[in-house]
Amino acid sequence: MGGGRVKDVKSKGEMEQMVESGTTVIHFWASWCEPSKHMDQLFSRLSTDFPHSLFLRVEAEDHPEISDTYSVSAVPFFVFLKDGKLVDTLEGADPSSLANKVAKVAGSINPDDPAAPASLGMAAGPTVLETIKEFAKENGSSQVEKQVKPAHGDALKKRLQQLIDSHPIMLFMKGNPEEPECGFSKKVVDILKDEKVKFGTFDVLTDSEVREGLKKFSNWPTFPQLYCKGELLGGCDIAIAMHESGELKAVFRDHGIGAVGFNETGKGSISESTGLSVTLTSRLESLINSSPVMLFMKGTPNEIKCGFSGKIVEILRQEKVDFQSFDILSDEEVRQGLKVYSNWSSYPQLYIKGELIGGSDIVLEMQKTGELKKVFIEKGIIQKETLEDRLKKLISSSPVILFMKGTPDVPRCGFSSKVVNALREEGVSFKSFDILADEEVRQGLKVFSNWPTFPQLYYKGELIGGCDIIMELRNNGELKSTLTE
Numbered sequence: 001m002g003g004g005r006v007k008d009v010k011s012k013g014e015m016e017q018m019v020e021s022g023t024t025v026i027h028f029w030a031s032w033c034e035p036s037k038h039m040d041q042l043f044s045r046l047s048t049d050f051p052h053s054l055f056l057r058v059e060a061e062d063h064p065e066i067s068d069t070y071s072v073s074a075v076p077f078f079v080f081l082k083d084g085k086l087v088d089t090l091e092g093a094d095p096s097s098l099a100n101k102v103a104k105v106a107g108s109i110n111p112d113d114p115a116a117p118a119s120l121g122m123a124a125g126p127t128v129l130e131t132i133k134e135f136a137k138e139n140g141s142s143q144v145e146k147q148v149k150p151a152h153g154d155a156l157k158k159r160l161q162q163l164i165d166s167h168p169i170m171l172f173m174k175g176n177p178e179e180p181e182c183g184f185s186k187k188v189v190d191i192l193k194d195e196k197v198k199f200g201t202f203d204v205l206t207d208s209e210v211r212e213g214l215k216k217f218s219n220w221p222t223f224p225q226l227y228c229k230g231e232l233l234g235g236c237d238i239a240i241a242m243h244e245s246g247e248l249k250a251v252f253r254d255h256g257i258g259a260v261g262f263n264e265t266g267k268g269s270i271s272e273s274t275g276l277s278v279t280l281t282s283r284l285e286s287l288i289n290s291s292p293v294m295l296f297m298k299g300t301p302n303e304i305k306c307g308f309s310g311k312i313v314e315i316l317r318q319e320k321v322d323f324q325s326f327d328i329l330s331d332e333e334v335r336q337g338l339k340v341y342s343n344w345s346s347y348p349q350l351y352i353k354g355e356l357i358g359g360s361d362i363v364l365e366m367q368k369t370g371e372l373k374k375v376f377i378e379k380g381i382i383q384k385e386t387l388e389d390r391l392k393k394l395i396s397s398s399p400v401i402l403f404m405k406g407t408p409d410v411p412r413c414g415f416s417s418k419v420v421n422a423l424r425e426e427g428v429s430f431k432s433f434d435i436l437a438d439e440e441v442r443q444g445l446k447v448f449s450n451w452p453t454f455p456q457l458y459y460k461g462e463l464i465g466g467c468d469i470i471m472e473l474r475n476n477g478e479l480k481s482t483l484t485e
Contacts, residue, residue: 005047006040006055012066015056020084023053023106028060028067028077030183035093039076042095050106061183073222073235074174074182080105092205156209160217163210165230167200168257172214173224174205181205184236185224191243192226197252218307229255231307231360238306245336250345251308254359276337284334284341289354291324292381296338297348298329305329308360309348315367316350321381353379387444394441396461398431400483403445404455405436412436415467416455422470426480459483 006027009015018024027043029036040057047055060067060075070079070086080088080101087105090097164170169192175181177189181203192199204211204223215221218232226233228251233239242248276284288294293316299305301313305327316323328335328347339345342356350357352375357363366372376382395401400423406412408420412434423430435442435454446452449463457464464470464482473479 005051006044006057009056009058009063009066012063012069015058015066016084018054018056019081022083023050024056024081024084025053025102025105026056026058026070026079026081028058028070028072028075028079030060030075033075033182035181036076039093039095039098042098043078046099046102050102053102053106071222073184073224156213157217160210160213161230163202164227167198168229168255169197169199169252170227171199171201171224172204172210172227173201174203176203177201182223187236188224188226188239191239191248195243195249195252197257227307228252228257229361231311233308234306247346250339254346255361276340280333280337281341284337285354287326287334288351291322292353292379293321293323293376294351295323295325295348296328296334296351297325298327300327301325306347311360312348312350312363315363315372319367319372319376320386321376352376352381387440388448391441391444391448392461394433395458399460400428400430401458402430402432402455403435403441403458404432405434407434408432413454419455419457419467419470422474422479426474426483428480428483459485 007018009018009026015026019026025043025046027036027040029040043055043057047053058066060072060077070077070089072079074091076091076093078090078098078101079086080090082105088101090101163172171185171188171192173180173182173185173188175185177193180186180189189201202210204214211223214225218225220232220235222235224236224239226235226239233242233248233251239248242251287296295309295312295316297304297306297309297312299309304310304313313325326334328338335347338349342349344356344359346359348359350359350363357366357372357375363372366375402408402416402419402423404411404413404416404419406416408424411417411420420432433441435445442454445456449456451463451466453466455470456466457470459482464473470479473482
């Protein structure tokens with residue numbers, strides 16, 4: 001690697017001290033990555049042209065704790081800091097962008113102005129511009145990512161879904177299995193080869209539309225991304241952890257992938273005695289029965305850590321049932337013990353009244369056929385009524401219903417009293433609800449009907465209005481006819 005004024009970082013602590021003040025540019029690189037080496041030549045020359053800024057180099061895979069801090073998922077990757085705070089990043093081998101961003105952050109170009117070739121020429125020395133030309137010549141147009149016009153949302157979504165579903169195991173990576181363009185992609189390829197499974201791949205560097213679209217589509221900002229039967233498993237870190245724990249093999253097996261030498265009926269058969277300690281067995285039983293509907297998942301319902309877990313959370317919410325969950329990533333003893341206890345080798349696992357229902361495939365199938373709803377009914381699990389459901393039911397509980405403060409005989413505000421008197425004078429039969437007795441209904445109805453005050457009068461489920469409107473209708477002689485149409 002080049003010399004210049006670039007300093008190689010040896011530890012996270014050392015780096016944190018160095019970046020506290022001033023302008024810092026960090027190059028995350030890998031010794032096996034050719035684009036990293038090319039970009040480093042430019043990086044070294046830039047360090048000479050901008051002597052007042054600090055230029056650091058980090059070998060990404062040797063310092064995962066630093067890479068994680070800046071969400072580095074591919075090399076080359078550049079981070080730009082001002083007084084220790086992140087102001088910009090750049091991913092990939094793009095020499096013009098690097099020179100421009102360095103010039104901006106070093107203060108030669110106004111950060112709000114778009115970087116133009118002219119400003120680059122002023123900011124960068126002739127050696128830098130020469131290096132950029134050489135780089136483009138050496139690497140051809142392949143290094144310049146083609147600008148693709150974004151497809152219409154639905155068309156792109158359809159295309160992404162088709163790609164994801166094109167193979168039972170699908171890897172979106174940088175490069176291809178024979179020539180990975182980043183170490184993280186290479187690691188996942190090696191894992192899949194080690195698992196001895198067939199998999200499809202897509203090189204995201206060849207298609208910026210897919211690359212950017214997939215980040216939003218799956219709500220996962222980095223690559224590689226590994227999918228199994230259309231569900232996102234995660235990136236490099238998750239694939240490594242699942243591979244090392246044996247969970248990846250179990251997920252593939254449970255989806256009927258690469259089941260070589262596996263006795264399907266045995267579900268990874270175990271002996272009659274689980275071999276689990278009495279204490280752990282008791283704890284697992286207690287957890288399983290801690291809620292009528294219990295989900296053992298990766299992450300929490302609000303911070304889901306895998307696509308399969310997310311799928312079951314979504315199903316349970318659609319079914320409108322109350323459920324508790326346990327994050328198996330937070331407790332290795334439970335994570336491993338439950339696999340043995342229930343003779344089920346992967347997660348998520350859904351239990352109803354202490355009985356294992358299964359994982360995401362089974363639960364999804366049961367929902368489609370209506371069997372899941374049937375099980376909930378049979379087990380006495382009732383759908384929880386949402387506030388919206390409750391409000392709709394209340395509004396429709398009588399042809400004419402008045403939401404008021406107090407009751408018709410003891411009104412608690414003058415406006416409510418006026419409306420009650422008007423309805424009685426017109427001989428209209430009505431039902432009432434005291435919103436002072438139920439804060440949930442009181443606040444919910446304001447939002448539901450987009451009407452901020454009380455009383456509120458409804459006829460056949462439709463809002464007529466508040467006190468002023470009722471008085472106006474009465475004065476015009478229209479109140480009774482409006483409520484008896």
